[in-house]
Amino acid sequence: MNITTIITGIFLTMGCFFSVVAAIGVVRFPDFYSRMHPAGKNDTLGQTLILTGLIIYEGFSFISIKLLLIIIFIFIVNPTATHAIAKAAYLAGVKPWEKKGSK
Amino acid sequence: MSFILTFIILFSFWILLSGYFDFMHLFLGIISSLFVAFISHDLMIGDVNIRRGFKKLLRFIRYLPWLLYQIALANLDIVYRTLHPNMPIAPRIIKFKTDLKTDMGIVTLANSITLTPGTVTIDVKNGEFIVHAIAEKPAEDLLEGEMQARVKIVEGG
Amino acid sequence: MFNASAIAIVLATFLVLYRAIKGPRMYDRALAVNVIGTKTVVILALIGFIYKRPHFLDIALVYALMNFIATFAILKYIERGRLD
Numbered sequence: 001m002n003i004t005t006i007i008t009g010i011f012l013t014m015g016c017f018f019s020v021v022a023a024i025g026v027v028r029f030p031d032f033y034s035r036m037h038p039a040g041k042n043d044t045l046g047q048t049l050i051l052t053g054l055i056i057y058e059g060f061s062f063i064s065i066k067l068l069l070i071i072i073f074i075f076i077v078n079p080t081a082t083h084a085i086a087k088a089a090y091l092a093g094v095k096p097w098e099k100k101g102s103k
Numbered sequence: 104m105s106f107i108l109t110f111i112i113l114f115s116f117w118i119l120l121s122g123y124f125d126f127m128h129l130f131l132g133i134i135s136s137l138f139v140a141f142i143s144h145d146l147m148i149g150d151v152n153i154r155r156g157f158k159k160l161l162r163f164i165r166y167l168p169w170l171l172y173q174i175a176l177a178n179l180d181i182v183y184r185t186l187h188p189n190m191p192i193a194p195r196i197i198k199f200k201t202d203l204k205t206d207m208g209i210v211t212l213a214n215s216i217t218l219t220p221g222t223v224t225i226d227v228k229n230g231e232f233i234v235h236a237i238a239e240k241p242a243e244d245l246l247e248g249e250m251q252a253r254v255k256i257v258e259g260g
Numbered sequence: 261m262f263n264a265s266a267i268a269i270v271l272a273t274f275l276v277l278y279r280a281i282k283g284p285r286m287y288d289r290a291l292a293v294n295v296i297g298t299k300t301v302v303i304l305a306l307i308g309f310i311y312k313r314p315h316f317l318d319i320a321l322v323y324a325l326m327n328f329i330a331t332f333a334i335l336k337y338i339e340r341g342r343l344d
Binding site (some may be wrong): 024031034036037041087 | 174178181184185196204214218221225233234235
Binding site for chain 3 (some may be wrong): 005008009011013015016019020022023024026027032035036037039043044046047051054057059062063066067069070073074077078080081082084085088089092094
């Protein structure tokens with residue numbers, strides 16, 4: 001048990017927490033547009049945290065550079081894909097859900 | 104200029120992915136990077152003014168800490184809304200005009216809106232943003248326009 | 261440690277799979293499939309560390325690219341009804 005392992009463990013735990021919350025959010029929220037919020041934000045952050053933990057565990061090598069590449073790629077691509085799905089749904093005329101009884 | 108830049112990027116990518124340093128792999132890498140750079144150097148990097156781009160990059164780096172803070176806030180906000188038993192959400196779609204000029208400024212603003220608490224950009228058309236907000240408070244915060252002012256500083260004159 | 265995180269993410273993937281099967285509209289399914297794909301990238305990276313085989317990272321990188329393109333292919337198919 002050295003210090004690197006502990007830091008890696010903290011990062012992995014936080015990343016798993018955010019990933020699981022993103023999954024719960026995708027299942028629980030009532031309409032399509034609300035589901036975009038956990039899918040676009042929490043999921044990206046969860047993956048980034050887990051891969052950052054792996055980089056810290058690995059130290060500096062070819063492997064960590066590859067992991068950094070995956071992180072940058074996911075950070076650019078995941079919000080872009082979310083935008084694309086949202087725009088397609090908006091153009092197809094999906095209506096947002098509104099709370100019943102609110103004015 | 105763009106030819107050399109493309110070649111350097113492609114070749115460093117080759118070294119990164121292969122991980123071997125013997126003659127055969129380096130030679131094959133140089134040949135294939137040269138070939139691809141020759142075909143597509145005007146696609147990947149257009150005409151860029153390197154000094155202007157560098158200054159813009161510096162201003163963008165100064166914008167990053169605020170963005171990271173907002174990302175952390177956004178995630179905690181979504182976690183709270185997801186795990187709360189009553190789900191305190193009241194989704195709505197709002198539209199507003201922007202006065203940003205360059206494509207890069209609009210892209211930065213759109214991505215920043217997606218990353219900040221409670222709002223996701225749906226579409227941008229002729230300088231009009233269509234944004235989905237998950238509750239009333241984030242929508243009001245966005246319409247106040249603090250973020251737009253910050254992105255304008257990044258965009259510069 | 262890596263095993264536990266991999267198991268947690270697999271469980272999360274099953275939760276999202278529920279949405280992908282049930283999702284009332286096509287767009288919900290596309291969103292769920294995108295989320296599953298990005299979780300798969302993380303699982304691949306973790307497997308590479310569990311079995312001490314760094315080559316899995318290359319697969320993860322390629323899978324991330326493929327996931328992005330697959331999302332756009334699905335969207336184009338929904339919109340136009342064909343892929344040419």
